[in-house]
Amino acid sequence: MTANSLQDRIRNVFVQHLHMEPPSLDKDLLETGIIDSLTFVELLSRLEQEFSIRISLDDLDLNQFRSIARIGEFIGTRLSTPAEISDSAGLRVAQ
Numbered sequence: 001m002t003a004n005s006l007q008d009r010i011r012n013v014f015v016q017h018l019h020m021e022p023p024s025l026d027k028d029l030l031e032t033g034i035i036d037s038l039t040f041v042e043l044l045s046r047l048e049q050e051f052s053i054r055i056s057l058d059d060l061d062l063n064q065f066r067s068i069a070r071i072g073e074f075i076g077t078r079l080s081t082p083a084e085i086s087d088s089a090g091l092r093v094a095q
Contacts, residue, residue, distance in 0.1 A: 001079060006072040009050060014068075017046045025069040030062065040065070047071070053078045 007025060014022035018039060029035040035043060043065070044055055053075070064074040 001076070003072055003076065006075055007068055010047070010068050010071050010075070013043070013046045013050055018042060022068060025072075026067050028066050029068075030066055035065070047075065051075055051079065 011022040014020050020034070023029065023032070023034055027034070030040075044060075047053070048055055055078070059078075064070050
């Protein structure tokens with residue numbers, strides 16, 4: 001998956017699930033107040049659903065969620081690691 005397609009899918013999460021116009025790719029979502037604590041929790045949940053990943057508290061670094069570009073980089077690393085595999089039903093399971 002390319003960085004652009006990841007960013008497009010993340011932008012779509014903002015539009016479809018958070019009901020907000022996504023900012024520019026590098027705009028700081030936390031510092032500008034675009035994302036507050038409740039919206040952040042919703043964003044994490046929606047990203048897990050959209051990309052079939054699990055984001056544990058141990059992996060959570062707010063700096064990785066400061067912009068759409070950084071979120072894309074974080075998701076990209078999660079999608080390319082073998083930490084999760086698909087079971088026989090096609091569901092992702094952590095190893």
